Amino acid sequence: MSANAPIVALKPDSSVARMAVSDRIRLRLIEAGQRYHANDNIAAFIEDGELDQLRREVEGKLQGVLQALVIDTAGDHNTAETAQRVAKMFVDEVFRGRYQSAPAITEFPNVSRLDELIVVGPITVRSACSHHLCPVMGKVWIGVLPRADSALIGLSKYARLCDWVMSRPQIQEEAVVMLADELERRVKPGGLAVVMEASHFCMHWRGVKDDASLMRNTVMRGAFSRDAELRREFLSLLGKGGV
Numbered sequence: 001m002s003a004n005a006p007i008v009a010l011k012p013d014s015s016v017a018r019m020a021v022s023d024r025i026r027l028r029l030i031e032a033g034q035r036y037h038a039n040d041n042i043a044a045f046i047e048d049g050e051l052d053q054l055r056r057e058v059e060g061k062l063q064g065v066l067q068a069l070v071i072d073t074a075g076d077h078n079t080a081e082t083a084q085r086v087a088k089m090f091v092d093e094v095f096r097g098r099y100q101s102a103p104a105i106t107e108f109p110n111v112s113r114l115d116e117l118i119v120v121g122p123i124t125v126r127s128a129c130s131h132h133l134c135p136v137m138g139k140v141w142i143g144v145l146p147r148a149d150s151a152l153i154g155l156s157k158y159a160r161l162c163d164w165v166m167s168r169p170q171i172q173e174e175a176v177v178m179l180a181d182e183l184e185r186r187v188k189p190g191g192l193a194v195v196m197e198a199s200h201f202c203m204h205w206r207g208v209k210d211d212a213s214l215m216r217n218t219v220m221r222g223a224f225s226r227d228a229e230l231r232r233e234f235l236s237l238l239g240k241g242g243v
């Protein structure tokens with residue numbers, strides 16, 4: 001992990017070793033000039049074994065939150081292990097797209113020089129808003145217009161990539177752009193379209209308590225941004241119940 005090297009120079013070994021694991025990781029990120037917003041992946045800055053330490057650190061902080069909420073975690077059998085459960089849920093499940101490396105995406109050359117529209121979806125996606133950490137549940141549709149030098153990727157890989165990008169706290173507008181960037185980098189298509197439709201629990205469960213509203217947004221790149229007919233064809237293929 002190359003980003004680790006400058007940290008050792010910055011601080012004596014012993015003081016780095018004594019730091020909380022989140023501080024060690026943060027120092028590496030800062031030293032490398034790497035952004036670490038809620039929707040950024042920081043896997044390259046986490047060393048072997050540190051995720052276990054991070055989960056334990058998060059558990060300790062969550063125990064403090066429960067204590068501050070005046071919940072008797074010692075006497076209440078239902079919350080006795082809540083801090084541990086929630087830490088595991090954040091680090092290993094719902095926010096794992098921050099801490100784990102990208103899924104392996106097998107790429108195949110476009111031997112047949114396919115240049116017709118491919119539509120994948122609806123892919124079920126689960127995320128969380130970065131404002132309240134409430135669930136965001138939705139669907140994503142992806143349109144790819146390949147060109148001769150594009151890579152073709154397996155169908156399941158669209159869903160794997162979606163899951164990796166979505167498993168982070170974020171806003172929907174940025175989520176679709178990030179997903180489009182990841183797809184564009186791997187597939188190098190002549191055109192790329194992403195549509196997301198999602199339900200935000202920060203609006204259902206709390207706040208305005210509006211049960212019905214959805215947010216829909218799109219990213220249109222390359223041929224999709226230039227060609228209205230292609231856009232129409234893609235949108236018409238999203239199907240009933242789609243956008």
Ligand SMILES: Nc1nc2c(ncn2[C@@H]2O[C@H](COP(=O)(O)OP(=O)(O)OP(=O)(O)O)[C@@H](O)[C@H]2O)c(=O)[nH]1
Binds near residue numbers: 129130173207
């Ligand atoms: N644009 C956008 N807004 C979002 C998304 N997810 C949640 N929000 C909104 O983020 C806003 C945060 O607003 P604040 O005023 O800081 O928070 P708040 O006082 O809890 O707001 P209320 O939800 O209105 O009670 C809310 O309006 C949410 O509905 C998203 O993906 N995109």
